[in-house]
Amino acid sequence: MSTFQAPKGTYDLIPPRSANFLAVRDAISAPLKNSGYGYIETPGFEDVALFSRGVGESTDIVSKEMYAFETKGGDKLALRPEGTASVLRAALEANLHKAGNLPVKLWYSGSYYRYEKPQAGRYRHFSQVGAEAIGTEDPALDAELIILADQAYRSLGLRQFRILLNSLGDKECRPVYREALQTFLRDLELDEETRRRIEINPLRVLDDKRPDVQKQLTGAPMLRDFLCDACKAYHEEVRDLLTAAGVVYEDDEKLVRGLDYYTRTTFEFVHDGLGSQSAVGGGGRYDGLSEMIGGPSLPSAGWALGVDRTVLALEAEGIELGIPATTSVYAVPLGDEARRVLFGLVTELRKAGIATDFAFGGRGLKGAMKNANRSGARYTIVAGERDLAEGAVQLKDMESGDQEPVALDALVATVQAKLA
Numbered sequence: 001m002s003t004f005q006a007p008k009g010t011y012d013l014i015p016p017r018s019a020n021f022l023a024v025r026d027a028i029s030a031p032l033k034n035s036g037y038g039y040i041e042t043p044g045f046e047d048v049a050l051f052s053r054g055v056g057e058s059t060d061i062v063s064k065e066m067y068a069f070e071t072k073g074g075d076k077l078a079l080r081p082e083g084t085a086s087v088l089r090a091a092l093e094a095n096l097h098k099a100g101n102l103p104v105k106l107w108y109s110g111s112y113y114r115y116e117k118p119q120a121g122r123y124r125h126f127s128q129v130g131a132e133a134i135g136t137e138d139p140a141l142d143a144e145l146i147i148l149a150d151q152a153y154r155s156l157g158l159r160q161f162r163i164l165l166n167s168l169g170d171k172e173c174r175p176v177y178r179e180a181l182q183t184f185l186r187d188l189e190l191d192e193e194t195r196r197r198i199e200i201n202p203l204r205v206l207d208d209k210r211p212d213v214q215k216q217l218t219g220a221p222m223l224r225d226f227l228c229d230a231c232k233a234y235h236e237e238v239r240d241l242l243t244a245a246g247v248v249y250e251d252d253e254k255l256v257r258g259l260d261y262y263t264r265t266t267f268e269f270v271h272d273g274l275g276s277q278s279a280v281g282g283g284g285r286y287d288g289l290s291e292m293i294g295g296p297s298l299p300s301a302g303w304a305l306g307v308d309r310t311v312l313a314l315e316a317e318g319i320e321l322g323i324p325a326t327t328s329v330y331a332v333p334l335g336d337e338a339r340r341v342l343f344g345l346v347t348e349l350r351k352a353g354i355a356t357d358f359a360f361g362g363r364g365l366k367g368a369m370k371n372a373n374r375s376g377a378r379y380t381i382v383a384g385e386r387d388l389a390e391g392a393v394q395l396k397d398m399e400s401g402d403q404e405p406v407a408l409d410a411l412v413a414t415v416q417a418k419l420a
Contacts, residue, residue: 009116009124011308019323021127024310025109027156028129031148032107037131040106042086044113048076054085054261054293056201065114079113083130083304084261084286085293091134092295103136103300109307121277121312128281132302134290139234142265142285142301143241149269149281149303150247156310157319161280164252164268165242167235168203169227170287174263177226178202188216203256222253231264238265261289265301271309273316280313281305325376328419329356332368334384342383342393345411352412354419373398379415 006012013021048068055062067079080086087106091097096104109129116122131148133141146163153161169177181202190198190205190213197204206217227235242249255266266284274280283303290298314321331346333339342358349356357375359368365382372380383393392405395414406414 007124009118011123011125015326016323017311019326020311020314020321021307023321023323024156024307024314025127025129028149028152028305028307028310029107029109030155031151032105032131035105035144035148037105037107037133040087040090040108041110042080042083042090042108044111045077045079046086046089048078050085050089050293051078051081054088054289055082056261061114065116067113067115080110081112081114083108083110083112083128084132084302085289087130087132087302088134088289088295088298088300089293091132092290092293092298097135097296097298103133103138103141105131105133107131119277121274121309123308126309127307128304129307130283130302130304132300134300135298137285137287137299139237139265140241142238143245145283145301145303146238146242146249146267147245147247149283149305152305153269153280153310156314156321158271158310158313158317160273160317161269161271161313163247163249164255164270165239165249166252166255166266167223167227167231167264168256168262168266168284169223169231170263173226173228173231174223177221177223180221180226181206184220190216206254207256217254224253234264261286261292263287267303269305271313271316274309274312277309279306280309325355325378327355327357327375327377329354329379329381329415330359330372330375330377331356331381332359332365332372332383334365334382337385338383338388341388341408342381345381345393345408348412349415352416354412354415379418381411 051066052062061081066081068076070076087108091104091106107130111125111127113125115124118124131145133145150163168174182198185198185202185205194205194208194213205213206220208214255268262284264285264287268282269280270278271280272278281304283301285299285301287299289300290296329349331342333342346356346358357377359371363371369380378398380396380398381393382396387393387405390405392407393411394403395406396403
C-alpha cells in the first residue's frame with residue numbers, strides 16, 4: 001500500500017467502475033450533441049471574483065465551500081465550484097454571442113470542487129456534465145433543456161427520478177416578493193448567520209434544510225402569488241411544452257437552488273434512492289448573470305447533472321449498463337519467435353479497429369490464458385513454433401471453447417468477420 005491516499009472527500013475512478021462513469025457521461029452528452037450543442041472546456045480555476053459576483057457572496061458555495069488561494073504572483077484564484085460562470089465567461093471572452101447565431105449552445109464535462117462535509121453522494125471533488133444555451137429568452141429553450149436531461153436519464157434506464165419545477169420571477173416582480181419575504185423572516189427566531197442572509201438573499205433561507213428553520217417557514221409568502229403576468233405566462237408555456245412532450249414534473253414552490261443567478265425557470269432532478277443527497281442535477285434560467293460578470297444583457301438557461309450522483313442512482317435502482325468488454329481479442333505467444341510475430345499481428349488488428357491486448361511479461365500458457373479470461377476477450381490467438389512453421393495461429397472462441405487454425409495472412413479478415 002502507498003504512503004499516500006486520496007485527499008478526504010475525493011475519489012479515484014478505477015476499472016471496472018470507471019467504465020460506468022464514462023458511459024454516463026456519454027449518455028448525458030448524446031442528446032446534447034444531437035441538438036446543436038458544441039463542446040467547450042474551461043480551466044479548472046478562475047478569478048475568485050467571477051464566482052463571488054456570479055454565484056453570489058451569500059451562497060454557501062462562495063462563503064463556505066470554495067477553494068480559494070493566492071498565487072505566487074498575487075492573483076486571487078479559486079478552483080471552480082460550478083460550471084456556468086466559467087462557460088459564460090469563456091463565451092463572452094471569445095465573443096461567441098456576436099457571431100449572430102443565438103442562442104450559443106454549449107456542453108461541457110469536468111471536475112468541480114467544493115469544501116463540504118464528505119458523505120455518500122456529496123464529495124469535495126465531483127464530476128458533472130453541463131449544458132448552457134446563451135443569449136435567448138424563450139420558454140421553448142427552457143423546456144428543451146429539461147427534455148434533453150430527462151431523455152439522457154431515461155436512456156440509461158433510470159425511472160425512479162422526479163423533476164421539480166418552479167419559477168423565481170424576474171427583476172420586475174422578484175423585488176416585491178423579496179421585500180414581503182424579508183418582512184416575514186425578520187420576525188422569526190433565527191441564528192445570526194441566517195439573519196445576515198435575510199438581508200443579502202432571503203430566498204436562500206427557504207432552501208435551508210434544518211428542521212427548526214423549516215418549521216418556522218410555515219405560512220411564509222409564496223413567490224407564485226407575486227409573479228407578474230409576464231412571468232406567469234412564461235412559466236405556463238414551459239409547463240405546457242413539457243406536458244406536450246410527455247415529461248412528468250412536480251411543481252415545487254420552495255425550490256430556489258443554491259446559486260444567486262437564477263431567474264424565472266428553475267428545476268431539479270431528484271432520486272429518492274439516494275437518501276438526503278437526493279439531487280442528481282438541476283438548473284434553470286439566469287438572465288442577469290452576463291451583466292453581473294461585466295458582459296452585455298444575454299438571457300440564458302442551462303443545467304448540470306452530477307455524473308457520480310447518476311452512477312449512485314443507477315446502483316440504487318440495480319441497473320447494470322451492460323458495458324462491453326474493453327478487449328475483443330487477446331494474443332498469447334509461446335516462444336520468442338511467436339512473441340515477435342503476434343505482437344505485429346496485434347498492431348494490425350488494432351489498426352483494423354479491433355480492441356486487442358497482448359500477454360506481456362513472458363508468462364506461461366496457463367497464466368496467459370487466465371489473463372485472457374479476465375480481460376473479457378471473445379477470442380484468443382495462441383501461437384507456438386509449430387503453428388508458425390505452418391504459417392498459422394490457433395484462434396480460440398472463449399465462449400464455446402472451440403479452436404481452429406487460421407492462416408496468418410487471413411487472421412485480420414477472419415476475426416473481423418467473426419466479431420461482426
